[in-house]
Amino acid sequence: MSIIWIAFEVIINFYEGFMETYFIYKFLPPKTESTKKNIIAFALCFCTLGLLITVMNYLTIFEGILGIVCYLMALFLYALVNRKGSIIKKLFAATVPLVMISLISIITLNFVSSVNSMSIKEIVTESGFARFTVLIFAQALFFISVKLMLKLLATTSENFNAVEWIAIILILAISIIMMFLLHLIAIDSTQRLYINLLILTIVAVNIIIFYMIDSISVKNNQKKELELLKIQEQYSHQYIENASQQYDSIRKIRHDLKDQLSAVYTMIVQGHADESMKYIEKYVNVISISESFVNTDNYIVNAIINSKFAVAATEGIRTNCSCIKSFDGIDDIDMLHILSNTLDNAITASEKITDESERFINLDISKTMDIYRIVVRNAINESVLKRNPSLKTTKLNVHKHGWGIKIIREIAEKYQGRCEFYESDKMFTCLITLKSTLL
Structure with missing residues (x-):
């Protein structure tokens, strides 16, 4: 294997780490407003991922569950330290790019393997045109998928509560396990076309379930907003009623003011100062109920x-x-x-x-x-x-x-x-x- 090819694969690995980190960077808001700190955290994460992917590729042909767990921990740590959001949302952000790249890699490998009549193991281990095609095609699809997913989540993710996030994460986790098992079967199978169809079916089911959860979530939020509007209307009516009562009280006080002052004047003239003071105190208490x-x-x-x-x-x-x-x-x-x-x-x-x-x-x-x-x-x-x-x-x-x-x-x-x-x-x-x- 030439140095140029090794450098090419390392660049691809770091690019993959960059896109996985980029997904979290765009999906979750930063904890700090310091641009310098955010850039350093971003660079540390995607460089760590690039190194992890390179090391795993050197140690084994297929990373398997161990590789995915390592990548997931690195992404989740970045989301935990540098980005805002709930733990569940951060776990989702770390899981999605791994699911996407795993899915794209499996489908691309099986497709190129079928077209070139080569085994998946041959494509992965040999540095030829088939391997080059898989790497370029997979990363191009990954870039497009990340952009589309971010656009989709921008309009739907705010609707989900904790339970719905957990359901989505579990569905993604089960799906990636199923696709990984199908990939293992496909390595030595001659029926790769049908396996690819099964994988695409799993993807379609995930999309349908995602939209179903989103639809249910939207309806629940609308129901909640309706309840809030009813409460708001209740308070508005209560305020109008209280304001009306206050207005009536003020009108009554103004209407009676002349008579009240005349009564106080008469009591003072007749030498009933104590009674006039009590009368004024009672009248002030009535006014205080209507004050702002x-x-x-x-x-x-x-x-x-x-x-x-x-x-x-x-x-x-x-x-x-x-x-x-x-x-x-x-x-x-x-x-x-x-x-x-x-x-x-x-x-x-x-x-x-x-x-x-x-x-x-x-x-x-x-x-x-x-x-x-x-x-x-x-x-x-x-x-x-x-x-x-x-x-x-x-x-x-x-x-x-x-x-x-x-x-x-x-x-x-x-x-x-x-x-x-x-x-x-x-x-x-x-x-x-x-x-x-x-x-």
Whole structure:
């Protein structure tokens, strides 16, 4: 074997490692914004893969399961260290390029073997035109497949949840084992055409199953979005009703203002100062129920907090709010769901306390750098987490309720944040952090 041929095969091996790494690089977003670090990690991965492929080709004719496991570990380590995403998604990203190159190599080998009337072992071991054709044709197909797969996943992968990702990975793993076994049969078989047809059938089944999972996932997401829209509509109606009640209260207060002032004036003139002070205090309490508790630059935040605090006031619940002015980088609908659910839960819990003097709700919304911090505290008369650690709904219509906590957690995950619940000194605390989507 000449030095030129050896160099050619090594270049092919490193190119294959490059394309496998490239798939992960494009499919998963980076953990760091440092271009230098991302380039170094990319180069280390594809160079490691190139060396592994070269060494495995030198040690054995067919890498087999051992080679695939080594390549998978290298790709998965790169995804784990340098790219974002769940463990399942990273495992999928490491598996797909290996499945594609294995499939393409098997089909190409069998096709060229059939055309040239040569055994697969002869093609792999000899440095001739057949071997050259297999290498060039396989890598060209691999390049096209990677591009097409990335384009396909760009429009479908966001629909999948963890269970669906696991199903796809298992199907891919079973498929690659089946294709590898068929390849072993094809090495000494004269019926390579039928084996190729079986392999293509496996590919077709994988494609059909992938689209079926995607279709089911889309329908599930649509169903979920519909439920969210129903919840949003419910809160919108509730806000309109509360706003209407507040408006009626304000109109009544304005209408009665002249009479109230006349009554106070008369009591003062007649020397009933104490009675007039009590009368004014009672009148101020009525007005306070209709006042605005917060005034930010976001009308949805204003509407939700003011309407919920107005409801709390009618139930004898003391409220306190410390809030920032703007909420850049957070979707208005997401803020609606977070504030509606947390404040509803706080009001419900506070209503269970018999002594109204102990009822309170504290809302604190702050921002440090690009991280929003939402803290809702309320009084409790007994431990909620001990009695209901998973915070499942206790309402009768479970299919209509019990979405609140799940929605909050999903929104926190969407913004790379967290949602935590804890208790201390008869006080329940909900802590939510959200990362602004603005760069």
